[in-house]
Amino acid sequence: MRLRDPLLGHDLVAMAAPVTKWSVQAERADELSLLLHRAFKVANDPPAGPVFVALPIDVMEQESENEPVAPGTLHRAGPAAPAGVAEAAALLAGAQSPVIVVGDEVARFGAGAEIVALAEALGAAMWTEGIRMHASVPSSHPNFRLALGFDALSIRKALEGADVLLLVGGPFFEEVWFSPGSPFPTGAAVIQVETSSQRLAYNYGVKVGLIGDPKATLAALLVDVNGKASAGYREAAARRNEALKSLKDGDAAAQRARAQKRWDNTPISMPRLMADIASALPADAIVVDEAITAGPDLARTLSFSKRGDYFGARGGGIGQALPGALGVKVACPDRPVVAISGDGSSMYSIQALWTAAHHDLPIVFVILNNGEYRILKHNMDVYRQRFGAKPDRPYLHMDLGKPRLGFLDLARGLGVSAERITTPGDLTGALSRAIAAKRPHLIEVVIEGKVA
Template sequence: MRGRQVFFETLANHGVDRIFGNPGTTESPLLDSLLDHPQIKYIVHLHEGVATGAANFYAQASGKTAFVNLHVAPGLGNAVGAIYSAWKNNSPMVVTAGQQDTRLRLRDPVLGHDLAAIAAPVTKWSVQVERADELGPILQRAFKIANEAPAGPVFVALPIDVMEQETNVPAGRPGHSFTATRPDPAGIAAMAKLLAAAKAPAIVAGDDIARAGAHQTLVKLTEKVGASVWFEGLRGQNSFPTDHPAARGTLAFDATGIAKQLAGNDLVLMVGGPFFEEVWYAPGSPFAAGTKVLQIEAAPSRLAYNFALDAGVVSDVGAGLEALIGALGSREVAGAKQRSDALRAQKEADDAAQKARVEKAWARTPTSMARAMAEIRAGSPKDVVVVDETITANLDLFKTFTFAGPGDYYSGRGGGIGQGLSGAIGVAVAESKRPVLCISGDGSSMYSIQALWTAAHHDLPIVFVILANREYRVLKHNIDAYRARFDVKSNKPYMHMDLSGPTMGFVDMAKGMGVAGTYVAKSDDIKAAVAAAFKSGKPHLIEIEIEGKR
């Protein structure tokens, strides 16, 4: 049996039915064998970063291990940023790249380099297969490591000659391992005692809750103790219903900001995430003095990583939340009803404030972000899946759309831009029964605009909405923050942050890649344009003129 046969049998054994890739010469053994394996579909992309970005979101949306195939050193280099994002998203992913013939190693061949070294900083494990006998075992180990908590990408280099070598070592296959951990009863008892005594508890919901399908369990716990619920500053999925009275919104990106948001809480329970990912340095703790801090994580490496804990438990997050509910008993937790009533009143006040904000901005020209989100929502199907890279329009998106739980919302982590358009490809491949809406800023979209061609090529009915304010708005906000934080006295203009001269034409770009497009300058036309795009059943791009930084 040749190495390439072992390769495909190993993929089949692990349930791989999609390969996200950008083809090249060293990938010839894989490409030439695809017709022999019709159960595996190749999703072709024009850029390695787009292929990897799509695979990242595919892993999130499908719950499967995504498989990527790239092209030698420059191709892998093109994908490193997207691999980093998958690492931050904790996406189980096996990334491979064709490598030059090992017999050329000492001749410095064209496109040759140490691929494993390139990928190592942004993966859980990085290795090159040196002989066909290693292919099955290495791929088997790669799938295992990619899925161990916290999940993430691994990398395997595949030299072209190794793929053609003969071997008697069979294909790798997954082991039937039951790895969900049960919580330590003593730890759960300690947590329950502290929760029952808290006067103002808060919960920070990480992405692992969504991955575990434990969002409804979190709702039960929240209502039992009368806790408020916050999301991380960046989140890849939705772990708690955003229209629930306890949902308070998104945490800030610095310790001082988080401390202000949690100032009224005497206990904070963090569940299933890397707490916290900050953008700006601020001295001090995100927790007020005396606040009890609890944490539930599936991986020991995450527990108490940044903060000392009053109680921490390693457990499957769903099992941990269930155990905590059980430990609190059947009686009502003291003060829970009053806290829940107060949170409901706060939610109603927040909703009224957002309604007033939208009304105030309704007639502005160009269209305000608040109105743009309201009109996009009005034109979208009720069961729409949102892929989000709105950045500065993010808060308006969360206040306009309702995300009930996992599967309704996907976004990138790590802060790298360009994840939206590529990610929408992966979500559409994974989710064929629900309409997919991708909303992106204009600057962000240009990092993965080639994704439009893939949508057309594979006939993926994604509606891409580009919010065109002709600027890197987030950078303007951030330079304001930089000046304030470092006491830089300046009235200088924002240098190199405007996207004009020339103005980008997204409808024209879409047309050139086989995707129909609609340009919308008037607010009144947004809803109809979005509705028509979904009705077409084809990939469609809508460019909406929105206001810039005011």
């Protein structure tokens, strides 16, 4: 049948291959037992990622006597090699300005406490990779900074002054724009800890590369650093920690001042929006984030204390927050779940509202409506600046105002109650009521940020 080019008979395996770890099609039902066993193994092998298994109609109708392969416990890598740990610890214990860059594998392997303890022992700032899915470390920690940028130059500026860098568990770095040169400060020694050789020293050379479980490896590094650190080093680390705390306090004060300056703006300002969301969220709430251009204000205002408090979107594609929130709520039925999405992003998966209603999943969907694909306009501005194009040219096909999207009608038509917030001060109460109601609900918030 496939030789006759049937409808929907395209090469799905080839289509999925670029965005998966493994893509395969079952040709016989007898293959499924091994294929599914291998699919789950490959998906969970570090670094974890998706696989795709295509099941043709004829295969689904076949019977097989093969039993499923029983899953076992795979004890993967433990701590990195002792010699490598010792070499890395010696560099860290001699650093005058150490910096740590935290990847998502830290959360996946439950290594948050270990990396925080190491940062405190070193007096090191903790940055995250530009795109993150998890809260690997508490965002309120004095040593925690923010996410790095998306080009080598902005990363290098953020890390300026570091003499030893420790990268842990991530695709360092996922860049959007090209900047020549290294993302690392000149002369900095780079240590990288990864769960597999695939990512180790992949894009850039490193001084020391370690393969191992991040939790066990960081614990071993901490023991070795503490053993090597002199009294003078500990005093210097304490001073660095105090300086980082002062910097953190200053950043928080600046964000509060920024919000206060635009507190009563209409449309609602992004700093005010995030301050109101923060005040309404219960302590056990989970945030599924696709705020994108409102993301910096979210990161500076909302606090996430542990793994599982925050879920972001990876890969650069948009439309992940609404359907992602469905999965988060199914996995965490006893915790409030709030999805925050831009208006443009939400339109890629708005039908997720029907699924929430159909399965009675009490999720609050907060749609930030600025009437445009603002991230595309922002990227267009960057493009024009980088390539010398005229800055005043129009933004073609990036507006969502003719006609205006009717999120209230969309939500109600899909079985979800909805309301629109246009007045500063109304969001906190609306969000608190929606969470307490324990049913799917959409809150559209009209916000600033419209770019002409």
